[in-house]
Amino acid sequence: MDCARLWLGLLLPVVAALDFIYHHQGQMEAFLKNVAQNYSSVTHLHSIGKSVKGRNLWVLVVGRSPKEHRIGIPEFKYVANMHGDESVGRELLLHLIEYLVTSDGKDPEITNLINSTRIHIMPSMNPDGFEAVQKPDCFYNKGRHNSNYYDLNRNFPDAFEFNNVSRQPETVAVMKWLNTETFVLSANLHGGALVASYPFDNGVPATGTLYSRSLTPDDDVFQYLAHTYASRNPTMKERNPCKAKLESQSGIINGYFWYPLRGGMQDYNYIWAQCFEITLELSCCKYPRTEMLPSFWNNNKDSLIEYIKQVHIGVKGQVFDHNGTPLPNVIVEVQDRKHICPYRTNKFGEYYLLLLPGSYVIEVIVPGHDPHLTKVTIPSKSQNFSALKKDILLPFREQLDHIPESHLSCPMIPLYKDLQGHSAATKPSLFLFLVTLFHILFK
Incomplete structure (x- = not known):
């Protein structure tokens, strides 16, 4: 031995x-x-x-x-x-x-x-x-x-x-x-x-x-x-x-x-x-x-x-057409947290969304079609070294293998420059309000 x-x-x-x-x-x-x-x-x-x-x-x-x-x-x-x-x-x-x-x-x-x-x-x-x-x-x-x-x-x-x-x-x-x-x-x-x-x-x-x-x-x-x-x-x-x-x-x-x-x-x-x-x-x-x-x-x-x-953490998977073919470059995001440069599937049709435990609606957007919605619930305890796996099969019958180039690019410009309005996430918390007030009064 x-x-x-x-x-x-x-x-x-x-x-x-x-x-x-x-x-x-x-x-x-x-x-x-x-x-x-x-x-x-x-x-x-x-x-x-x-x-x-x-x-x-x-x-x-x-x-x-x-x-x-x-x-x-x-x-x-x-x-x-x-x-x-x-x-x-x-x-x-x-x-x-x-x-x-x-x-x-x-x-x-x-x-x-x-x-x-x-x-x-x-x-x-x-x-x-x-x-x-x-x-x-x-x-x-x-x-x-x-x-x-x-x-x-x-x-x-x-x-x-x-x-x-x-x-x-x-x-x-x-x-x-x-x-x-x-x-x-x-x-x-x-x-x-x-x-x-x-x-x-x-x-x-x-x-x-x-x-x-x-x-x-x-x-x-x-x-x-x-x-x-x-x-x-x-x-x-x-x-x-x-x-x-x-x-x-x-x-x-x-x-x-x-x-x-x-x-x-x-x-x-x-x-x-x-x-x-x-x-x-x-x-x-x-x-x-x-x-x-x-x-x-x-x-x-x-x-x-x-x-x-x-x-x-969160959810991952692939997006397929009705024939089971993976779809690259389609937008996959949570409905209430859109990114200014939309997150898309990779060349294998994969998506990865980092999310905390809770219920979410995933929205898949393909040009020329209504958004496809899928509900997911992220468990409080993550799986063994794996996000929740959720593949999405789109019901569209026509060919989806060509997405116009105009829908894929995200220009290298100040994308937020002219954005108006406030999301709920930008409203002040009590902690930041008190810290800001402290620095105004004592700086």
Whole structure:
């Protein structure tokens, strides 16, 4: 028996334990390539593009089908180091990769997560900025921007006002990447504060800015997602961990309420990529001392894993015509939470809607037909690593294989610029009213 265990141990992949240090580009590449080689059955390493200085923007995919999408398996992503001097997230994602691949087959939770999810991890979106940092610093460092001196989190198209800046190679690479996958849930990792921030980062009166916030039609889901992460991080959920001027509520905050910004990545993900993304600020210091890295991993490991699992809330399925053929590019949304850039099925006819427990009416819209309505009830306890599965068969008898191109495009313009009226979600809560009043009186 002991000999059998010894041979089994020799057959298992081995990756040298990852040190708690800051890994520069060469070290990071060596680690990622080692993981991809030793765990080739569950990983796929690829570059989505290059930085201004030609460094690869690496993404490691973890899943049972790491090289391609499988129907019913949602796509999840983490992106870190968008600001080159905000370094903690970069190292956390490297350690997350190590934890996932070494726990597969040993830890039932991680094994089930890999079985049911395709996880994309980008440790550094701004490798040039990281390499430009000269020494650890809690505050501003020149490595924040890319090599063309652009802030990448101000470089995306904006849905609220014109953002006529030169799109940077790193930004363009991410935008193209978003078009190649059906991403459902995401987080981007930053530093300089300890809080989980949720969309919108910019806004107009129609999204609630008159009440010092800007809310999406899915605000309940976003607050839940942010709370899921923050509540499992012992320092983030403290009332004011960084002794900042503005305190957050249980470690979460609306992006616009915190401070408005134009051209942010999380708003772009939600509006144009159909992907729910939040921003995780993980350290009061942007670039803390190396010896602090183990404590950051200990504080964030459970949150990182639990957040990935949230890609399995809500409802998912395929839309078929009366012959059972999957229908791409048809609008599928909940009746009372329409997106300004409508959410559509992918090329396999799939849809994924992140929803909290409750009853909803799903509306499927095909040009030339009345909306097709389907009632669903999301149970209070989610299924085992799976959203509620609900396929939709449309009763239309005529051919549905051609949808006019005009119905598919969502222009890269300020879509909210002329939107009138207020949704129920933008009405002020007592909490935000009191916080706003406090700042008016005491700022």
